[in-house]
Amino acid sequence: MAKKKKSTAVYYHVSADEAGREFGISLLQLKTLMETRGQEGIRELNETYGGIDGLGQRLKTNLITGLSNDETDLAIRITAFGRNEIPRKSPKTFLRLVFDALKDRTLVILIILGIISLTSSIYHPSKKTYETKIKQKRINVEWIEGAIIIVAVLIVVLVIAFNNWLRERQFYDSQSKIELDQKFNVIRDNIIQQIPIKDIVVGDICQIKSGDLLPVDGIVVQSNELKVDESSLTGETDLIRKHESRDPFLLTGTQIMEGSGSMLVLAVGEHSQTGMIFKLLGTTTEESSGKNMNFENKNQIHLCHELHNHDGTELQEFISDNTNQVNNENNLDCFKVLEHSILQAKLRKLACQIKYAGIAIAILTIFVLLVRSLIEIFAQGHEWSYKYWSGVLRYVITFIIIYVFVVPKCLLLIVTQSLEYAVKKIMKDNIILRHLDACETMGYVTSICCDKTGVLTTNRMTVVQVYVGEKHWKNVANSVKTEKMTIPVNTKEIIVEGISVNTSYSSKLLLPSEKEILSKHIGNKTECGLLDFVGVLDGNYDEIRTYYPEDRFIHIYPFNSIRKNMSTIIRRSNSTIRMYTKGASEIVLKKCKTILNHNGDIVPFSSVDYDRLIQTVIEPMASDGLRTICLAYRDFSLDRLPDWDDETSIIDQLTCICICGIEDPIRLEVPDTIAKCRNAGIIVRMFTGDNVNTARSIAIKCGIIKPNDSFLVLEGEEYNRRIKSELDEKVEQNLLDKVWPHLRVLARASPQDKYELVKGIIASKINPIGEVVAVIGDGTNDGPALKRADVGCVMGREGTDVAKEASDIILVDDNLNSIVKIIMWGRYVYHSVAKSLQFQLTVNIVIVLCAFIGACIVKESPLRGIQILWIYLTMNILATLAFAFEMPTEELLTHKPYGRTPPLISRIMMKNIIGHAIYQLAVMFFILFVGPKVFYIDDGRPNGSIFKPSEHFTMIFNVFVLMTLFNEINCRKIHGEKNVFREISKTPLFYGIWIVTFVLQVALVQYGSVIFFCVRLTFKQWMWCLIFGVTVLLWNQVLNLIPVSCHTSKRDGCDVYELTSSVDLDPEEQSRPRVSLTKEQTL
Structure with a gap:
């Protein structure tokens, strides 16, 4: 054992060329063979390499028993021919994502304006012309506004970058999970094993069957009516028939649609045809720029050309699991294919509408402000001076901030955050x-x-009833009942041989482990249930399969959804030609002209017998929820062998053996x-x-x-x-x-x-x-x-x-x-977005209308640009996070589906948005116009060009923030629920963020007044602000009393749409017999 480990370590460190010399064929030769393909490839395979057998010898592979599990040999093959992995392109760094986020034009403009504001507050052209005495008497804090704007933009950029980083991480986590879950059947040491796809090496013998997606390139060693869908790679829509002597080449990413067989692996990973396509598409920056892209032959160029010239469907499907490996200017382009969801399509449409409305109001606001300022300046006979530019700059900054604020960029953030949380x-x-x-x-x-x-159903098939020898046996899975079952010897032999041969050899039973009671079913579950029945009859399917190997079959008609049956033709030990057929009982039974009786003799089978079996056997089995399978056979004369391609005449004149009722428990x-x-x-x-x-x-x-x-x-x-x-x-x-x-x-x-x-x-x-x-x-x-x-x-x-x-x-x-x-999680994502949308739109409407009306009446927006940025950062972003991490509940499953076409904003949401916006605007303008008299404070409205911080405008700002903060609680519910505090204790993140935001607001007003254009408020003024904030909760209860018309009908136990008359069957349709509603009419 020590020697073995030592040699493995040595071969891991040798070069690919040295390891390649261990074999009679190089990596380049294998790649060339797979690229050539077609008739030219078959000719090269036979003439240069001595056919499939010769290729197997060069790769030191036994085509029957496969490779050994020797670690040294596997390590050599990996070194010589590569590992079955396509290297991922490294994800973008966080700094690169930050740089990409800075490409947003709006943010760039805002940064430029912030720099201009910062510069203009520091540099003054002439002390005489810039009111030196006023500047000397008060602290110059104008530079703070410009600095805060730049800082705020950087925070927004970091949020966007973090959002994109989360999306990348979601994608890679999902991909890793998929890759770890992928396994494939290979033969090693003459044992069929399931190994991870990445562990397949060149020289492996893989078992392939209908439904497999090929993970490697290879060549057919043995086939049973093998048909492959190559449309994802070549664009050819017809199924391609594969055979050892006719078109034996199999490509990565193609799908086995019919038949079964085995293949010899010739290329893996980036050396496979798929891997080379990804290489051509670009897995490195150098390749993507057009450098070092060597097209080795015309077929390879044609293949890549095919992919680029289709409408994108084939390429999209082909690389759906490997999108991250395609080089692109933005690695998140993989999401562009995926982001056409119903929710995100509605969000884009809504964001676009809000954007245009916001631009229109922002332009109108700055137009009113500029026109009023110009009229006042020139009407009073003043000359234009530098000091007026600062006012214009302030108006422009306010306009840009309103535009940035009104476009709900945070909606995509909440989708990403909610998805990230849901995916975990x-x-x-x-x-x-x-x-x-x-x-x-x-x-x-x-x-x-x-x-x-x-x-x-569980897909654990068991034969529980059988009609054989003119008797209907039930509970045959019960060993006691089975012992009483009497079947003629020759009939039993035919059943055992027919099932053993006429099932896919990839279907088999594995002995149960110590902790298990039942055998493990591998392959087609219906066939496994029949193989179990072979054991019930004391048969051994392994012995029969050993005697009749697949390569000795004369012909196979594999099962498919159109044929509904499978037939296998063999030459028996007595040299007779026999075909075994199994399939849907009523279909196979129609092709039977004879049947085995209670003595095992062949007797005629008429249409009357057919109807009797349907009514007395098949229908009762089906009513018990059993799948009915008919087994039949036919012998052919050696003197006149038919044309095996004439399927219609071949699968006819059958002899019915038995009908099996297979149970598949729910x-x-x-x-x-x-x-x-x-x-x-x-x-x-x-x-x-x-x-x-x-x-x-x-x-x-x-x-x-x-x-x-x-x-x-x-x-x-x-x-x-x-x-x-x-x-x-x-x-x-x-x-x-x-x-x-x-x-x-x-x-x-x-x-x-x-x-x-x-x-x-x-x-x-x-x-x-x-x-x-x-x-x-x-x-x-x-x-x-x-x-x-x-x-x-x-x-x-x-x-x-x-x-x-x-x-x-x-x-x-x-x-x-x-x-x-x-x-439930899908509805949770929608609810998170809807809550955030209801909240953000209320804030946006109030700010935009407040700025516009304020500009028209008092020449200034009651909210300064720096205050709007504060609301954007604390209210929108933090509230978005709070909504995104609320746990879903079973209550989500009590609502009816949202469907495809209804708008994202429901009637109830629209009522809440408009109702709260009206209330908040009314409160703010009440304080604006009546506040000085009611609260005994100085009027803070601007006097000329001087607009100083005041208690008046600080109260307006503070009341708005507190009303928004309490409305955040209201927005937890979007269906008109009265108890907005329900289950709030189960979401500590929500109330944690709420409390943090409230504390920050108190600190801002009391200690950050210089920066945010505020003054400190007294305890009494704070109480008034809190009263106005809390009344938002009461106002929400008033809004809930306003009815919203909604017409639905009850059907099928749930709220669904009402079927219109156009759905009703017309007289002609009603007169048709409903064959599905009664057994007699059905059959």
């Missing part, structure tokens, strides 16, 4: 966000479409999860490949429908007949709109059916608030629907790589209750 909590619940915007979008979801198998948490979704106003729909009776039974058990519900339960065929035009067989939205509101279960659904349903619901206009659809799936056939949905969620343990690639959220522990948690 979500990841602790074993949930991975592949796209960060998926969390906030879940808060808007109105409909959830979920697959049955593996999502609503997950324990599913009924409660469905109930919570219903209470949250979210409609849950189920689609499945099972027959309609099985689907209905499962839907009832889950709580999706009730036994007496009138909702539609349709099969795919009937569903398509209702939604497609009779002329061109295309889906018409108006026909779909008549079906989907009533539809709850879609059985025998193809991937296209699922996709069209999701697409149609999203595109529908019959719901006034617009539909937002989430899809939950786990299989390859769910991929199109997951991709089309607003949010795609996939199971982490059972989900295929294709499904995960199409998803936005991965449920690592396969716990469906996590969906409710994500919905």
